[in-house]
Amino acid sequence: MDQAHGGEYRDLVVFLAAAGVVVPLFNRLKISPVLGFLAAGVLLGPDGLGRFAQPDGWLAWLTIGDQAQIRQLSELGVAFLLFMIGLELSWERLKAMRRLVFGLGMLQVAVCAVAIAIVFMALGQPLAGAAVLGMGLALSSTAVVMPVLAAQGRVNSETGRATFAVLLAQDVAVAPILITVTVLTTLAQSGSVIEPAELGRALFTLAPAAGGLFLMVLLGRLVLRPMFRSVARAQHRGEGRELFVAASLLVVVVAGLGAQAVGLSMSLGALVAGVLLAETEFRREVEVAIDPFKGLLLGVFFIGVGIGLDLDAVAADPATVLGLAGGLILLKALIIYLLARAWGLAGRSAIETALVLGPAGEFAFVILSTGLVEGLATPELTRKAMLAATLSMFAVPLLAVLARLLTRRVTPTVDAEIKALAPDAAALSEEAVLIVGFGRVGRLVGELLAEHGQRFIALDADPASVRAGRAEGFEVYYGDAARPEMLDACGLASARALIVTMDSPTKVDEVVRAARALRPELILIARARDDRHAARLYALGVTDAVPETTEASLQLAENTLVDLGVPMGLVLASIHERRDGFRKVFQAAAPDGRGARPTRAFRTARSASGPRPTPTKST
Numbered sequence: 305m306d307q308a309h310g311g312e313y314r315d316l317v318v319f320l321a322a323a324g325v326v327v328p329l330f331n332r333l334k335i336s337p338v339l340g341f342l343a344a345g346v347l348l349g350p351d352g353l354g355r356f357a358q359p360d361g362w363l364a365w366l367t368i369g370d371q372a373q374i375r376q377l378s379e380l381g382v383a384f385l386l387f388m389i390g391l392e393l394s395w396e397r398l399k400a401m402r403r404l405v406f407g408l409g410m411l412q413v414a415v416c417a418v419a420i421a422i423v424f425m426a427l428g429q430p431l432a433g434a435a436v437l438g439m440g441l442a443l444s445s446t447a448v449v450m451p452v453l454a455a456q457g458r459v460n461s462e463t464g465r466a467t468f469a470v471l472l473a474q475d476v477a478v479a480p481i482l483i484t485v486t487v488l489t490t491l492a493q494s495g496s497v498i499e500p501a502e503l504g505r506a507l508f509t510l511a512p513a514a515g516g517l518f519l520m521v522l523l524g525r526l527v528l529r530p531m532f533r534s535v536a537r538a539q540h541r542g543e544g545r546e547l548f549v550a551a552s553l554l555v556v557v558v559a560g561l562g563a564q565a566v567g568l569s570m571s572l573g574a575l576v577a578g579v580l581l582a583e584t585e586f587r588r589e590v591e592v593a594i595d596p597f598k599g600l601l602l603g604v605f606f607i608g609v610g611i612g613l614d615l616d617a618v619a620a621d622p623a624t625v626l627g628l629a630g631g632l633i634l635l636k637a638l639i640i641y642l643l644a645r646a647w648g649l650a651g652r653s654a655i656e657t658a659l660v661l662g663p664a665g666e667f668a669f670v671i672l673s674t675g676l677v678e679g680l681a682t683p684e685l686t687r688k689a690m691l692a693a694t695l696s697m698f699a700v701p702l703l704a705v706l707a708r709l710l711t712r713r714v715t716p717t718v719d720a721e722i723k724a725l726a727p728d729a730a731a732l733s734e735e736a737v738l739i740v741g742f743g744r745v746g747r748l749v750g751e752l753l754a755e756h757g758q759r760f761i762a763l764d765a766d767p768a769s770v771r772a773g774r775a776e777g778f779e780v781y782y783g784d785a786a787r788p789e790m791l792d793a794c795g796l797a798s799a800r801a802l803i804v805t806m807d808s809p810t811k812v813d814e815v816v817r818a819a820r821a822l823r824p825e826l827i828l829i830a831r832a833r834d835d836r837h838a839a840r841l842y843a844l845g846v847t848d849a850v851p852e853t854t855e856a857s858l859q860l861a862e863n864t865l866v867d868l869g870v871p872m873g874l875v876l877a878s879i880h881e882r883r884d885g886f887r888k889v890f891q892a893a894a895p896d897g898r899g900a901r902p903t904r905a906f907r908t909a910r911s912a913s914g915p916r917p918t919p920t921k922s923t
Contacts (some may be wrong), residue, residue, distance in 0.1 A: 309314025318348055318368050319607060338451055338895040339701045341603045345610015366609060381601030382447045382666065383560040384594060386475070389450065389468065391591050399465035401469050408647045409473020410465065412661075416442035416636050423635070423683075433682055435676035439481045439687055440633055446471045446571065446666035447605050448700045452660065456704060463656040466649055470640070470661055475572045478667050482567075485674050506836020520559065520573065523578035528555065532586040538769040538781055548912070552593045555581070569667070585770040588793045589783040612669075613694045614660045621688065628692035629663075629871065635698065637662035652711035657705040663696030736761045738799045740785040740815050741806035742773045745831060749803055750778060763794055786814035787821055801827035809833045813844060820845040835886070852905070854886055 309746050322344035330340030345368075346352050353367045419436030427430065449467060450459070458464045487838045535551045555577050563573025579589055637658040644654035672690055675681035737753055739746050742762040753760045762780040764770050775779035785804075796802065796819060804815050812830055819828055829848040832838035838849040858879050865875045 319604060322348060322603075322607065327858075337455070337883045338606055339698070341606030342610045345607035346613055346615070347610075348607070349611035349613070351613065351615040351840055366543070366796055368607070376602060378666075379570050380557070380560070380604035381603070381605040382571045384556055385447055385450060386571040386593065386599050387556045387578040387682075388594060390580075391582050394555055401465070401472075403467060404466055404469030405473045405476075409470040410477065410645055412470050412643055412650040413439075413474055413477045415444050416639050419635060420632070423631070427685075429682060429685065431876075432680045433675070433686075435488060435685065436671065436680050436804070439484065440668040440671035441664050441674070441689065441693060442636070442662040442790075443473060443474045443478070443667045443671075444636075444663060445477065445697050446701065447666055448609075448663075448697050449660050452701050456708070458656070462650060466644060466647075466653060466657045467660060470545055470657070474665070474667070475569060475575065478569050478572070478670070482674060485671065485680065488680055492646055502518055513567040516562065517568065517576065517603060520562055520576050521580065524559075524577060528577075528580055529584050529586075531591075532581075532584065532626040533767055533771070536589075538584065540766060548589060549593045552590045553597065555590075556594065585767075585774050585780060585782045588781045588790060591793050592783065592787065592789045595789070609666070609694060609697055613698075614691060617687065617691055618695070622624040625688055625691045625695065628689060629695040629699070631660035632664060632692060633696055633703070655711055656704075656707040659703040660700060662703065663700050664693035665697070668693045698744040735759075735798045735800050736779075736795065738763065738791075738794055738802045739797060740764075740802065740804045741831075742769050742778070742780050743805070745807075745808070746777075746803075746805035747773065749805060761794055761799075763790070786811060786818055788818045789820055791815075791822060796822055796826070799826065801829065804828070804830040806831065807833075809837050812837075814841065816841060816844045833895055852885075853882075858883060 322341070330337055330343075348368050350367070360447055389659050417435075417438040419438070420441050421434040424434035424437045429437065449471065453459050453467060502843060532548075532551060532763070536548050538547055556574050559573040559577035560570035561573075561766070563576070574793050640661050641654050641658035644657050645651070649657065651664070660851075669690060672681065672686050672693075676683060676686055737758055737760040739750055739753075739760050739762040742750065742764040745768075746762060750760050752760055758851075760772060760779070762778060763783050763785050764773070765782070765784050767782060770780050770782045783793065783794070785791060785794075802819050802820075804812050806812050806815070812832070815831055816828065819826060824845070826847075828846045829850065830841050830846045832841055832849045832851040832855045834851050838851040841849040862875055862879050865878075866872060
């Protein structure tokens with residue numbers, strides 16, 4: 305490689321070209337981007353264009369040569385994916401999922417490993433080799449399955465929850481499986497007699513993993529929140545958004561490397577870090593900061609999988625490789641379907657979960673490679689099993705589509721199962737009101753919403769306001785609501801209404817523009833500085849603008865008239881009439897197609913002789 309002429313950046317250029325050309329093409333054809341990256345890996349690897357490239361030829365610039373570097377970046381991609389998944393969890397949610405994780409998930413690993421091992425023993429493999437193959441192929445691919453489900457909008461469905469629970473159990477099982485391989489090595493080397501001292505040493509290697517995991521959780525609870533508060537304060541003073549991105553990247557990388565150092569997977573460490581941050585007010589801001597890196601690094605992972613597909617080896621014995629891949633998917637899918645039904649999943653969810661988890665996963669290569677190094681597995685069959693695992697991972701997006709088609713066809717015959725999903729649909733209908741700005745005004749609005757049973761989520765760019773709100777038990781997050789991706793992360797797509805209460809007219813305008821561009825039909829109520837600002841907000845498309853000066857004047861006039869003895873009914877009528885008059889003037893600036901709101905009905909329940917109203921809380 306010509307270092308002097310930029311050759312060291314060749315693989316990076318080729319990858320970015322694939323991300324910028326091949327994947328958008330697949331998106332345009334409505335094909336999963338995962339398949340796009342996988343296909344790009346095959347095309348750009350040694351069995352694709354690399355087959356025809358000369359070392360100094362121009363075609364060499366269209367191929368990826370450093371596979372080791374790709375593999376290292378691939379690990380980071382999987383870690384970022386698990387970190388993002390962890391941000392959507394919490395200790396309470398994990399506790400609620402424990403039945404699926406430690407029940408369905410762990411049982412799936414055990415039953416599938418035993419079943420696959422029995423098949424390989426029937427094919428003539430020794431017990432130790434069959435066990436290694438069974439444990440390796442029993443696992444599925446988090447990095448492939450979760451993005452495919454996310455693209456279908458299925459992550460928060462019953463299928464998504466069950467699938468993630470099983471994948472989480474598999475990640476937890478990786479370390480014990482590697483320990484088991486060590487024990488099997490001891491068994492094979494000692495002639496089926498295990499010395500207690502050797503077995504004890506093998507099992508003792510689990511202690512650093514358990515201690516390291518405990519230390520990560522402890523340090524995370526002590527360090528993460530103060531660190532991000534410091535970064536947020538600096539960002540609030542205008543010292544750069546890149547600080548938040550840097551802090552988020554640091555957490556992912558350090559958590560992953562720390563987990564690797566104690567014998568756990570990098571992805572599991574990143575997941576723990578994500579879960580710890582999910583409990584903080586910085587969850588949404590971190591999610592927005594990390595998302596672009598996650599997508600690119602996952603692309604590296606998928607390209608690495610494609611590069612690893614040895615087409616010559618597949619062509620040399622296609623019947624065995626394709627048979628192993630198909631048999632693996634069918635056997636695992638059948639077992640997972642039966643277990644999922646036994647665990648109470650609806651039929652359609654069990655089918656979808658079984659099909660996407662049927663293929664092998666990225667940890668299969670780690671476990672099978674370890675088995676090869678330890679001399680437990682037959683090299684020829686193990687390499688064919690790795691090829692079959694790679695091909696099965698290629699099939700995940702297609703299996704996900706097949707699962708949706710199958711469940712749609714059986715939908716008319718499973719009315720009872722559809723009714724079982726009704727609670728999820730009801731929960732989705734109870735969406736929150738989103739409040740931007742949680743100072744004095746936003747807090748009062750939130751308190752009144754809560755008083756009337758209306759759930760709300762608040763967002764504020766001031767760390768002190770966020771901390772104070774969370775201390776009182778409110779669901780408040782840190783972040784800049786003028787960024788469309790932040791509004792998306794806070795659920796704007798399903799929000800019932802958006803209330804903007806910030807005291808900066810410029811920021812209010814930015815939030816209104818961003819929100820209205822994302823959801824033209826959303827109920828959008830904004831705080832205005834004065835009459836002219838209110839007119840400008842109506843021109844931007846708000847449903848209602850509330851100018852501070854006008855409302856303060858009306859409140860002063862109301863209290864004065866009541867104190868002077870004017871009947872309450874007359875006062876309320878005149879105040880409402882004047883307010884509606886102001887509103888009509890402001891709404892004259894609204895764009896075409898947004899008609900003026902109807903005049904609100906006067907509240908006449910209290911008679912003129914009734915008691916004087918309690919003054920409203922000052923903001």
